[in-house]
Amino acid sequence: MRKVLLKAAFAALTATAGLIPFSAQAGGVTCSVTDPIWRSGHNSAQAALISAVDASAAQITTERMLTNEQLISAIRVATRQSSVNAEREANARASTAEAVSQAYIEQRTAEQIRQAHETYGPQGQMVGACDMIASLGQAEAALASRAERAGEVMSSDAIDVQPGNATTPLQAAARRLQFDAPEAVSAAAFFDRSTSSAMRDAYMNNLIGLPFARPESMDSTSDQLQFMRVRRWEALRSPAIASLAAVRAASEAGSGSMSYMEALDYYINQFGGGDGYEEWSAALVTKSEPGLLKEIARLRAINLTLTKYRQEGADRRQAIIASLLAGAAVR
Structure with a gap:
């Protein structure tokens, strides 16, 4: 990725100075200009570009790590939320089932008491x-x-x-x-x-x-x-x-x-x-x-x-x- 950015930067700088590269080496584009002032400016610009590219790569890496951490945190939060919701739902179901069971028991108890009263009480005599x-x-x-x-x-x-x-x-x-x-x-x-x-x-x-x-x-x-x-x-x-x-x-x-x-x-x-x-x-x-x-x-x-x-x-x-x-x- 760094080489791609450097190639793009050199192409832009060469186009701006009106220079035409004529040879390519393994290290990149090379100019034959021997002017010390231009060479010094060229080196400064190249160093600045490399530093900017490195800073941009470091920032991208940092942001990628932050993004991964944020994704992980979001996944953790979502998982925790799902767990909490599932626990709440399970508790709600258990509470509802317990309430239904208690209501049924109370109803059956009331019916048995009523039947016993109707059978053995004054009404059943x-x-x-x-x-x-x-x-x-x-x-x-x-x-x-x-x-x-x-x-x-x-x-x-x-x-x-x-x-x-x-x-x-x-x-x-x-x-x-x-x-x-x-x-x-x-x-x-x-x-x-x-x-x-x-x-x-x-x-x-x-x-x-x-x-x-x-x-x-x-x-x-x-x-x-x-x-x-x-x-x-x-x-x-x-x-x-x-x-x-x-x-x-x-x-x-x-x-x-x-x-x-x-x-x-x-x-x-x-x-x-x-x-x-x-x-x-x-x-x-x-x-x-x-x-x-x-x-x-x-x-x-x-x-x-x-x-x-x-x-x-x-x-x-x-x-x-x-x-x-x-x-x-x-x-």
Whole structure:
């Protein structure tokens, strides 16, 4: 590069002085002028040009080094900036992911708390959970105790017309005369809860009639036939006696504090439009899905229980009709 600049400088100087170079050497262009003054000026100009070229080359080299350093510094700054931006972006992504995760966890926690509250809290329970369960338990006990109470009535010695009883017609008539009162023949008194059990026994005895006379011995064939007739007559009217005992037991309180009829009245009052129905139906609005499902399950259980006892009543009626048909068929 230095040789190029020197050649350009000599060409310009020669053109200015009107000199024509005539030979070229390895060192450059050479003039044949021998004037000491011109030679001294020429040498001074050449030295100045060389110094200027050297200064320019040094400056160019310095500027090139500065440029390289600036480029390196710029690259470093850009790299650092990219690194900082990447770090900021990574931190932002991490913070965002952490915030999303925390929000999701809080949402799931809130949903689980809400579900637990709706399932196990007041909204997830049946209406009047404690009080109504106690009342429904009493009603169920009253329904279940009717069969037990009917069995007690049938096995009582006060009913002298029950099958297999050894009471004679005269003994039964004497017992009936002890209860010579209007309640002993009144159906209204029979269903009245305030009527005594003895008076109800008297009503059943009067309604069923006197027991059949049994033969005193079984020695003769006629006595045996008479005994078989008595057993048959007792068997024919036993379904009616059992049904009458069940009807009586429905109005009497068994082991619980309610009777069968009072239990039915309670169900009607609570779920069939009675005084407690409005309060119960209004409370259903505040219940969640688990609470409503529990309430539906309770109603289905009550429905099944009532269907069972209704079927038992239908079975008794069928037994009575079958007995009447059997008695009419053998006459």
